[in-house]
Amino acid sequence: MDLIKIRRELHEIPEIGFQEFKTQRYLLDLIASLPQERLEVTEWRTGIAVKVAGKDPAKTIAWRTDIDGLPISEETGLPFSSKHSGFMHACGHDIHMATALGLLGKLIEEPLEDHVVILFQPAEEGPGGALPLLDWLKNDKPDFMPDLICALHIAPEHPIGTVATKPGLLFANTSELFIDLHGKGGHAAFPHLTEDMAVAAASLLMQLQTIVSRNINPMDSAVLTVGKLSAGTVQNIIAEHARLEGTIRTLNNESMAKVKQRIERICRAVEEAYNCRVSIDYGSSYLEVNNNPELAEEFLQFAGSFNGVTAVRSEAAMTGEDFGYFTAEIPGLMFWAGVESNFGLHHSKLNPDEAILGIMPNLVHQFFKSL
Numbered sequence: 200m201d202l203i204k205i206r207r208e209l210h211e212i213p214e215i216g217f218q219e220f221k222t223q224r225y226l227l228d229l230i231a232s233l234p235q236e237r238l239e240v241t242e243w244r245t246g247i248a249v250k251v252a253g254k255d256p257a258k259t260i261a262w263r264t265d266i267d268g269l270p271i272s273e274e275t276g277l278p279f280s281s282k283h284s285g286f287m288h289a290c291g292h293d294i295h296m297a298t299a300l301g302l303l304g305k306l307i308e309e310p311l312e313d314h315v316v317i318l319f320q321p322a323e324e325g326p327g328g329a330l331p332l333l334d335w336l337k338n339d340k341p342d343f344m345p346d347l348i349c350a351l352h353i354a355p356e357h358p359i360g361t362v363a364t365k366p367g368l369l370f371a372n373t374s375e376l377f378i379d380l381h382g383k384g385g386h387a388a389f390p391h392l393t394e395d396m397a398v399a400a401a402s403l404l405m406q407l408q409t410i411v412s413r414n415i416n417p418m419d420s421a422v423l424t425v426g427k428l429s430a431g432t433v434q435n436i437i438a439e440h441a442r443l444e445g446t447i448r449t450l451n452n453e454s455m456a457k458v459k460q461r462i463e464r465i466c467r468a469v470e471e472a473y474n475c476r477v478s479i480d481y482g483s484s485y486l487e488v489n490n491n492p493e494l495a496e497e498f499l500q501f502a503g504s505f506n507g508v509t510a511v512r513s514e515a516a517m518t519g520e521d522f523g524y525f526t527a528e529i530p531g532l533m534f535w536a537g538v539e540s541n542f543g544l545h546h547s548k549l550n551p552d553e554a555i556l557g558i559m560p561n562l563v564h565q566f567f568k569s570l
């Protein structure tokens with residue numbers, strides 16, 4: 200299998216959560232071109248689950264890849280840049296999918312004793328595919344339900360060949376955040392007759408920045424990022440609507456509750472101060488990713504002695520991942536895999552080194568064999 204060609208073809212067709220129609224078609228066609236004797240392939244919404252029958256199975260091991268892209272305009276200038284204007288695989292899910300296909304190829308060539316299920320999961324960036332996929336596995340596809348599950352995420356800051364993880368908490372829990380402000384707009388020349396939602400939103404944004412610095416214990420961690428701020432329609436009309444779109448990250452439920460409580464109080468105060476209506480929608484939320492301690496230790500040890508691989512003990516990160524829904528129910532492991540890019544995750548110039556595809560499918564295949 201030419202994994203670099205596959206990755207580039209997938210890179211050209213990024214689609215956002217639950218709209219991965221071309222991606223699913225591409226994956227299904229590719230999987231159909233492989234020897235089918237050991238495979239059972241099922242579609243789930245825009246995702247796919249593939250079971251590779253083991254030779255003498257005692258358990259089912261799962262490998263999960265996410266398949267969605269992000270609403271970012273690509274600026275890499277690469278010849279295989281996104282053909283979907285305004286969308287990009289800027290979080291490495293193209294590399295994740297190619298890795299999963301490479302693993303599938305290896306499993307077909309050299310099946311394991313155990314069953315392996317490969318999950319091509321939609322909507323990791325939002326609104327979250329892992330939770331409904333898990334429900335589907337439990338209720339409708341119990342013979343695909345894994346006993347343990349693993350996944351990787353590319354890491355631009357690590358060199359090729361480096362894997363990094365830790366036992367226990369790896370990624371934060373998350374909640375999306377959407378805040379709408381409505382007030383009376385009007386002519387730019389008569390501000391005293393209006394309630395300016397651009398000014399109210401600017402004030403709200405600044406006050407939100409005090410939550411992490413003033414309300415969260417400095418020994419704990421939290422993030423409140425507003426990634427999108429919009430207001431108004433044109434330069435000479437005072438805005439009657441403004442919207443903030445963001446995300447909250449914490450390492451425990453208590454801090455998440457506290458951040459939300461403070462957001463709500465600040466919004467009520469902004470309503471009072473700016474004579475407007477403010478509504479809050481928390482969108483979707485993800486559980487934290489908790490690595491199974493034994494599995495993580497086993498992986499670090501195995502990877503550390505694997506030719507061409509360096510295993511590093513990482514810190515927890517404030518990244519979110521709906522893989523956390525799997526680790527809450529099944530012993531699970533997520534690890535970072537170095538791809539050495541000057542630009543980070545969610546950047547329009549992210550350019551992962553494809554050499555990772557020569558290493559990871561083999562490493563994962565051999566690790567699964569050892570379990």
Ligand SMILES: CC(=O)N[C@@H](CCC[C@H](N)C(=O)O)C(=O)O
Nearest residue numbers: 324325373374375446518519520
């Ligand atoms: C690995 C990664 O980058 N994941 C995303 C998950 C986003 C979840 C949700 N849309 C949110 O923003 O809360 C991340 O931004 O960490």
